[in-house]
Amino acid sequence: MSRMKQKYNDITPALREECGIKNVMQTPKLEKIVISVGAGEEGKDNKLIQNMTDTISLIAGQKAVVVNAKKSVAGFKAREGSPSGIRVTLRGANMYNFFDKLVAIALPRVKDFRGTPRKGFDGRGNYNFGLQEQLMFPEVDFDKIIKTHGMNITIVTSTENDKEAFTLLEKLGMPFSKGKN
Numbered sequence: 001m002s003r004m005k006q007k008y009n010d011i012t013p014a015l016r017e018e019c020g021i022k023n024v025m026q027t028p029k030l031e032k033i034v035i036s037v038g039a040g041e042e043g044k045d046n047k048l049i050q051n052m053t054d055t056i057s058l059i060a061g062q063k064a065v066v067v068n069a070k071k072s073v074a075g076f077k078a079r080e081g082s083p084s085g086i087r088v089t090l091r092g093a094n095m096y097n098f099f100d101k102l103v104a105i106a107l108p109r110v111k112d113f114r115g116t117p118r119k120g121f122d123g124r125g126n127y128n129f130g131l132q133e134q135l136m137f138p139e140v141d142f143d144k145i146i147k148t149h150g151m152n153i154t155i156v157t158s159t160e161n162d163k164e165a166f167t168l169l170e171k172l173g174m175p176f177s178k179g180k181n
Helices: 003-019 040-044 046-060 092-109 162-171
Strands: 030-038 065-068 083-090 126-131 151-157
Touching: 003 092, 003 162, 030 046, 030 092, 046 065, 046 083, 046 092, 083 092, 126 162, 151 162
Parallel strands: none
Antiparallel strands: 030 083, 030 151, 065 083, 126 151
């Protein structure tokens, strides 16, 4: 069992008490983590798309897939069928391993890090935040990176409100900023 899964099992009773949950099955938990990267102008360069896919696969510990545009949009210079981004969905052990690596290793390595924003909740218990570059992860070799890119991380929880999701993530060690941002 991973370290983060064990931590979740340890905090479950306190989490139920703090959220006022009587039914064990209603305890908030992580369901999945989605890591996505928009290709932007790089979508035209197959070598760059492959490099981005390899990097995200390395970070996630699971193969990432290239997402193609469903329809052409002239304003975004996107053609139907051309690569528009990269995505990987993590569940189970991979999800807990990635979350542990994110909280314990990657986020503390960010220069001038003051915590993740508290306003990233969507009203349904899911949390979104972005990272400016991928170099904070220990698996990434700087010499093999063609171009640095950011990523969006979505943490989906089983709860339906933001207060319980915030409590869950805070107890799991998510470093939220101190202010009201």
